[in-house]
Amino acid sequence: MQNPTELHRDVLAWYDEHARDLPWRRPDTSAWGVLVSEVMLQQTPVSRVEPAWHRWMAAWPAPTDLAAAPAAEVLRAWDRLGYPRRALRLRECAQAIVAHHGGRVPGTEAELLALPGIGSYTAAAVAAFAYGRRVVVLDTNVRRVLGRLFDGHALPAPSLTQAERQRAAARLPAHTPDSVRWNVGLMELGALVCTARAPRCEACPLRGYCAWRRAGRPADPHAGLRRRQAWHGTDRQARGKIMALLRDRPDGPVSEEEVLRAVADGADPAALADPGQPARALASLVTDGLVAPADSDDGGVAAYRLP
């Protein structure tokens, strides 16, 4: 094994040369801009986040602005980034920042972790990338890179283990500015070179000492056991259709009949076999606060709108 300093130097040098020019990495981006980007990037690819982030920051450049925005407007701006509950939580996060931190994004992991929609990854990412703190940032990219480099595993285990946390902490560069570039450098390496599907090992700065490559790039030991996300015919798809319909109708409530018909529209046979699904999906959206009952323009008929 090479000494830690050499590994650090290789990652930092690679990052300095190959880093993408993403808007939330610009030095003049506010901590709020970084936080917004991190929430949007939770399970949504960079390519789809970038335009949404620009529009979002233009509309609500500070926590105070988003905190005062109507939820329906926020959900429409979220558009099709997916997991729209993230938009509501981001708004609640802004309100908590106003209520408890004077409208300024807090800088410690513990304070960030206490905010709605901010988990262990996002808290660490904001502390590191917005405030330059020396913290362990472990996202799916970093987990995959470290797992290949040191464990020889193709892909990380389904859930983050304590051993991974400790190993990542032990490998973190001692100096503060280096630790930030190490974190973002490993993430960038995972996004551009050490990818999940078709890694470009020939372009990797760590190819000389990667356990996975040395072992002949064996297949994922968890293959087949990995959690798969169902979509066609599921409640999730039904919820997505309802949200898309209500997003596109800013002028007024939509009757329950039309909402339920939109779900059945183009549904696959599996969904049609469950006639209760549309109503169930709608009810769950109301429970989650993503949809609200509304007074129909045709009195007495149930109708719905964005909250």
Next chain:
DNA sequence: AACGCGGGGCC
């Protein structure tokens, strides 16, 4: 630890 939760792009 396991599950629910969007949506799209890529092989």
Next chain:
DNA sequence: GGCCCAGCGTT
């Protein structure tokens, strides 16, 4: 058609 994507909150 399966898999992946800068995860979080709940149970």
